[in-house]
Amino acid sequence: MAAGEQVLVIDPKGRRYLVRLQEGGAFHTHAGILSHDTVIGRADGSTVAGSTGRSFIVVRPTLADAVVKMPRGAQVIYPKDIGAILLAADAGPGMSVLEAGVGSGAMSTALIRAGCKVTGYELREDFANRARANVAAWAGDPASVDRYRVEIRDVYEGISETCLDRMILDLPEPWRVLKHAESALRSGGILCSYLPTINQTAELRAALEESRFGLEQTFEVLHRTWHIEARSVRPDHRMVAHTGFLTTARLIAGG
Numbered sequence: 001m002a003a004g005e006q007v008l009v010i011d012p013k014g015r016r017y018l019v020r021l022q023e024g025g026a027f028h029t030h031a032g033i034l035s036h037d038t039v040i041g042r043a044d045g046s047t048v049a050g051s052t053g054r055s056f057i058v059v060r061p062t063l064a065d066a067v068v069k070m071p072r073g074a075q076v077i078y079p080k081d082i083g084a085i086l087l088a089a090d091a092g093p094g095m096s097v098l099e100a101g102v103g104s105g106a107m108s109t110a111l112i113r114a115g116c117k118v119t120g121y122e123l124r125e126d127f128a129n130r131a132r133a134n135v136a137a138w139a140g141d142p143a144s145v146d147r148y149r150v151e152i153r154d155v156y157e158g159i160s161e162t163c164l165d166r167m168i169l170d171l172p173e174p175w176r177v178l179k180h181a182e183s184a185l186r187s188g189g190i191l192c193s194y195l196p197t198i199n200q201t202a203e204l205r206a207a208l209e210e211s212r213f214g215l216e217q218t219f220e221v222l223h224r225t226w227h228i229e230a231r232s233v234r235p236d237h238r239m240v241a242h243t244g245f246l247t248t249a250r251l252i253a254g255g
Contacts, residue, residue, distance in 0.1 A: 001058065002041075003021050004021065005021055006018055006021075006061060006066075006137075007021060008061040010058075011029055011031045011056055016069070018069040019034075023037065031050060032050035032053075034056050035051075039058050044059055045058075045059050046058050067082065070106065076104045077107050078223075080221045081244055081246065082107055082110045084221045085107065086110060086114055088217075089168060089190050092115060093114070094115060096117050096165050097117065097166040098118075099119070099167075099168045100155040102121075102128065103127060105135045109135050109139055112135055112144050112145075113140055117147045121150075121151055123152070123153075123154060131150060159183070162183070163186045164186065166189060167191045168194075169191065170193075174193040174204050175203055175207035175208075178207055178213065181251070188250055188252075188253070190248055190250050191213060191248065191249050193247045197245075205218065205247065214252040217248050217249075220245050224240075
């Protein structure tokens with residue numbers, strides 16, 4: 001691990017912190033002070049002692065770690081939903097994707113890492129700038145940023161792109177996008193919408209019934225971890241339950 005990169009520091013109680021390593025730097029916690037110099041040059045996954053003798057585990061963060069901890073202006077989509085969207089939308093290398101409502105760039109980063117070429121529509125300049133910065137920081141290969149472009153524009157007013165493979169919508173009234181999506185997506189292309197309430201989802205499904213889209217599906221993802229310690233085996237008391245409803249549909253040739 002080198003100076004300048006971000007690492008995930010896990011303290012003796014399992015608390016997680018994103019830390020950017022700097023020569024001569026120090027990270028202060030309740031469990032003691034961790035000198036950056038004791039981490040720099042170590043292998044990913046090292047155990048490092050702090051000033052009080054307590055041990056910290058230091059690893060390179062996964063994208064899921066980064067999504068939860070990354071700087072944000074808008075609420076990010078949770079890792080459990082990002083993974084589901086990637087599979088439900090069948091996003092993969094070389095695909096052209098429009099993402100409307102880029103927020104803090106968590107979904108954008110996952111799409112870029114999946115090999116997609118992403119165009120984002122965002123209303124707020126500060127959100128767009130934050131998304132660009134997070135994609136640049138977490139997309140991996142610096143050249144991958146060339147596959148990411150964000151425009152300050154309202155998707156409700158129209159879509160310039162054509163022959164899109166996929167469309168990801170994270171906005172409150174996706175039904176207003178359907179007519180534009182019918183012209184922008186290629187036949188067989190997939191639209192995926194992320195909505196927080198079932199009332200919004202029901203309105204979207206009603207609009208899809210009157211559109212050229214078919215094969216609609218709506219689902220949610222609940223993520224529950226387990227406490228496993230000797231003979232004490234039970235679900236954890238806390239879980240990431242409802243965060244949003246995911247709806248997918250495919251553009252059908254001929255309507």
